[in-house]
Amino acid sequence: MTSLSLHASLKELTLSDVSVGYDGSAVVKNASFQLLEGQIGCLLGPSGCGKSTLLRAIAGFESLMSGEIRIDGDVLSSPSHSVNPEHRFIGMVFQDIALFPHLTIAQNIAFGLSEWPKVAIQERVTYLLDLVGLAGFESRYPHSLSGGQQQRVALARAIAPKPKLLLMDEPFSGLDAKLREELVPDIRHILQHEKMSALLVTHDQMEAFAMADQVSVMDAGVIHQTGSPYQIYHRPETRFVASFIGHGDFLPAVVCGANCVHSDLGNIRGELDHGFADNAQVDLLVRPDDILHDDDSEFLGVIVSKWFRGSHFLYRVKLTSGKVIYCFASSHHNHAVGQEIGLSVHLDHLVLFSR
Numbered sequence: 001m002t003s004l005s006l007h008a009s010l011k012e013l014t015l016s017d018v019s020v021g022y023d024g025s026a027v028v029k030n031a032s033f034q035l036l037e038g039q040i041g042c043l044l045g046p047s048g049c050g051k052s053t054l055l056r057a058i059a060g061f062e063s064l065m066s067g068e069i070r071i072d073g074d075v076l077s078s079p080s081h082s083v084n085p086e087h088r089f090i091g092m093v094f095q096d097i098a099l100f101p102h103l104t105i106a107q108n109i110a111f112g113l114s115e116w117p118k119v120a121i122q123e124r125v126t127y128l129l130d131l132v133g134l135a136g137f138e139s140r141y142p143h144s145l146s147g148g149q150q151q152r153v154a155l156a157r158a159i160a161p162k163p164k165l166l167l168m169d170e171p172f173s174g175l176d177a178k179l180r181e182e183l184v185p186d187i188r189h190i191l192q193h194e195k196m197s198a199l200l201v202t203h204d205q206m207e208a209f210a211m212a213d214q215v216s217v218m219d220a221g222v223i224h225q226t227g228s229p230y231q232i233y234h235r236p237e238t239r240f241v242a243s244f245i246g247h248g249d250f251l252p253a254v255v256c257g258a259n260c261v262h263s264d265l266g267n268i269r270g271e272l273d274h275g276f277a278d279n280a281q282v283d284l285l286v287r288p289d290d291i292l293h294d295d296d297s298e299f300l301g302v303i304v305s306k307w308f309r310g311s312h313f314l315y316r317v318k319l320t321s322g323k324v325i326y327c328f329a330s331s332h333h334n335h336a337v338g339q340e341i342g343l344s345v346h347l348d349h350l351v352l353f354s355r
């Protein structure tokens, strides 16, 4: 098969118990997840947790210590077998954009299309330039483009041959925050328009939330949870996911019913059965937006620090037990550090971890 053939789009990327390492020592351990047609997935985790290593294994640049990587049922990698990277029909975009400086923008985008007929190349390049918002740039050279424009060209070059899957390793981290904010939704829109399945590596959760349909949260080589951004924020399955994603505190509590716990802030109810037995000692995840400033509440805390965020204040509040938690309040509720305020808890469901 050559790059001319329009490969059927990806139906399913499946990783089953994949371990990858260097010098016999695993840095990715038993990673499993699936990515379906047209989905944008993300590997999210702190620096050094093994995200790039796993991405490189999918691309075919690292061999597996155990497990299997399949695309549409075909094994790409196992400890005894590895399809060459150039035969995987996988495109890549990296942080260092690495366009060819001596080639024009059109030549850069056409780079992987050498076996296509001339007219088809011309059509594809024109289509992609338009898609990434750079129509009219075909004769320019990379050095005359901004970082964001260069990253759009890199994306166009990577998707030009219609790969089955696009891998992106921290593609936005070299760009300033404002540019990133503009570019991330644009790139998501382009990938969706092309129905391109993609896997992004990032350590930035806002980027993961803005780009991905499905996020796999990793720490120390282990995937803790794979789910939608909403699921990993609101239904974290491990303490690591609960504390890595967003602001959160663990409030000590005792179970007092199928959807109730007792804590420093009184009895707190959720809508779903949490599955813990009565009287179990647990930690309840509370986010700043779960804890509201409430003058009528009998439960009090002392403000120990505060941040003005424009639309609201973020307070750190010390409860009578000594536990310190976050609390959001509208920006009209301007209280001094040291002041005592009333607090109430509003939770949709209870996220509990045994203590």
Ligand SMILES: Nc1ncnc2c1ncn2[C@@H]1O[C@H](COP(=O)(O)OP(=O)(O)OP(=O)(O)O)[C@@H](O)[C@H]1O
Residues within 6 Å of the ligand: 022, 027, 045, 046, 047, 048, 049, 050, 051, 052, 053, 054, 203
């Ligand atoms: N070629 C290599 N040889 C030996 N060890 C390596 C090699 N590449 C990466 N590592 C180690 O493997 C671990 C995982 O690295 P990896 O780059 O996959 O993490 P990451 O999550 O992508 O981190 P970052 O976000 O900082 O890039 C790290 O401890 C790293 O030092």
